[in-house]
Amino acid sequence: MRDNLVKHLLLSCASLSIVFLAGITVTLFKEGLPIFKEVSVFKFLFGRYWYPTYDPPDFGILPLILGSLWVTLGALFVAVPLGVGSAMYISELAHPKLREILKPTVELLASVPSVVYGFFGMVFLGPLVQRLFDLPVGLTCFTASIILGMMALPTVASIAEDAISAVPRELREASYALGAMKWETITKVVVPAASSGIIAAVILGFGRAVGETMTVLMVAGGAAVIPRSVFQPVRTMTATIAAEMGEAPMGSDHYHALFGIALVLFFITLGFNLLADKIIKG
Amino acid sequence: MKRILTALGLITSLYVGEGWTRERALTLAGSTTVLPIAQRAAEEFMDLHPDVSISVRGGGSGVGIAALIDGTVDIANSSRPIKTKELKKAREKGIKPVGTVIAKDGIAVIVHPSNPVGELSLAQIRAIYTGKINKWKEVGGESKTIVVISRDVASGTFEVFKKLALGGERVRPDALMLASNKAVATTVAKTPGAIGYIGLGYLSPEVKAVKVEGVYPSKEDVVSGEYKLARPLFMYTDGEPRGLAGEFINFILSPKGQKIVEELGFVPVK
Numbered sequence: 001m002r003d004n005l006v007k008h009l010l011l012s013c014a015s016l017s018i019v020f021l022a023g024i025t026v027t028l029f030k031e032g033l034p035i036f037k038e039v040s041v042f043k044f045l046f047g048r049y050w051y052p053t054y055d056p057p058d059f060g061i062l063p064l065i066l067g068s069l070w071v072t073l074g075a076l077f078v079a080v081p082l083g084v085g086s087a088m089y090i091s092e093l094a095h096p097k098l099r100e101i102l103k104p105t106v107e108l109l110a111s112v113p114s115v116v117y118g119f120f121g122m123v124f125l126g127p128l129v130q131r132l133f134d135l136p137v138g139l140t141c142f143t144a145s146i147i148l149g150m151m152a153l154p155t156v157a158s159i160a161e162d163a164i165s166a167v168p169r170e171l172r173e174a175s176y177a178l179g180a181m182k183w184e185t186i187t188k189v190v191v192p193a194a195s196s197g198i199i200a201a202v203i204l205g206f207g208r209a210v211g212e213t214m215t216v217l218m219v220a221g222g223a224a225v226i227p228r229s230v231f232q233p234v235r236t237m238t239a240t241i242a243a244e245m246g247e248a249p250m251g252s253d254h255y256h257a258l259f260g261i262a263l264v265l266f267f268i269t270l271g272f273n274l275l276a277d278k279i280i281k282g
Numbered sequence: 283m284k285r286i287l288t289a290l291g292l293i294t295s296l297y298v299g300e301g302w303t304r305e306r307a308l309t310l311a312g313s314t315t316v317l318p319i320a321q322r323a324a325e326e327f328m329d330l331h332p333d334v335s336i337s338v339r340g341g342g343s344g345v346g347i348a349a350l351i352d353g354t355v356d357i358a359n360s361s362r363p364i365k366t367k368e369l370k371k372a373r374e375k376g377i378k379p380v381g382t383v384i385a386k387d388g389i390a391v392i393v394h395p396s397n398p399v400g401e402l403s404l405a406q407i408r409a410i411y412t413g414k415i416n417k418w419k420e421v422g423g424e425s426k427t428i429v430v431i432s433r434d435v436a437s438g439t440f441e442v443f444k445k446l447a448l449g450g451e452r453v454r455p456d457a458l459m460l461a462s463n464k465a466v467a468t469t470v471a472k473t474p475g476a477i478g479y480i481g482l483g484y485l486s487p488e489v490k491a492v493k494v495e496g497v498y499p500s501k502e503d504v505v506s507g508e509y510k511l512a513r514p515l516f517m518y519t520d521g522e523p524r525g526l527a528g529e530f531i532n533f534i535l536s537p538k539g540q541k542i543v544e545e546l547g548f549v550p551v552k
Contacts, residue, residue, distance in 0.1 A: 126472065130473065222459035249348070249367055
């Protein structure tokens, strides 16, 4: 009797996330699709100008898509080497005592609120980047990438670490038995064996970075232009939605266009998550 | 188990106790320009009336007015008059927004303190913001590139600046869009080639305000209308301000409230 009750309770917990996801998906489509009555899908995705509040308005989100992609790819350049590197060190080389300190520390990075990262980027890293590279302004794609990279680092590191730890000991022992050195074992046996997990870590890191909002709103500078250099201010899809949703009158073209952006973002993250899932399962 | 229940009971009684002492509640949201006035006034008002609890949020003028229309706040702070579109929306929902002018504010055009340019005409400001001028040299400064900083579209300051300074023209697409007065001030303070605009209340020695059409953004010139980039600040209520909202707005309009307005660098209306 009691077992059954608990079972049903847990079932409803589990199905609740499906309900939420379905609700979000329906809302996104319902509020996002009407924009394509005003502008064609092609013009929306590849338009070069985003002037939603002017008359006549322009709803081109190409600069925003490219802004998101540039910042996210930049973040991966930071997060992947550092994340996979620390995963390799923590699981293969670190003394167990050191591992006990390192692992939670890396994971602690994930618990810092994004607004704190944003503030750090705006007040400290931005001016530093500006002086270091002699730029007109420090709030750039580059700055945002570094901060986002730090934020995606724990995701990449902890999933890659799980993947590397899951490699069976026999493989390592066989490698040593054949006379391989520690370094050779790690790079030629362990990492290839864990590669699907590591790739999944990278993709989930991508998902983490592309969806981040507050930090890029504060640090990336917010210029809606097609980026020509990483040292330029850029504007991401998430930052646009966050900054403008409050102002857009409900049911207006601007409002639907913002949901249209959310829809594009939804497909991008969904695609990458499915990909990661497929790679993990092989 | 008993211990947990006791603890729960204690927590509940504390919570209820707090609720009893603060039984009248007021919520405000909107313009980040009006935010400091609303916050200080709320603190002093709550000191005078221990039974009142006031919560004040930012978000931008558009957010505040949308919240008033949705009925989730009692007062919407706004640094621009309500738009026709918003009025229409409000009427559909049976809400009659009425604005009370609680203070006046100038929009200061600011540059980095090291910038030798001390004066700009409205035409020059417009040319800079629309992208016709790219270098400080063209307006009598150094050969640096101008970094144009603007506000996002939820900002009332942006709306007013767009109307008064740009005549409705488009801001250049590569202008930086920042989300608050404070963010603009911080970025200009740290960027030698930057130009930005903020409410008078956010002026500090870290940035330099330039003369616009030969007039420095002083309180006197905002009141007299000599300074061109000036605007009234509003608190919008559903219908004429009544009840607690009315008491609060009257408090801001009282000599004590207007003193807060003045202390924060805005211009009193009474």
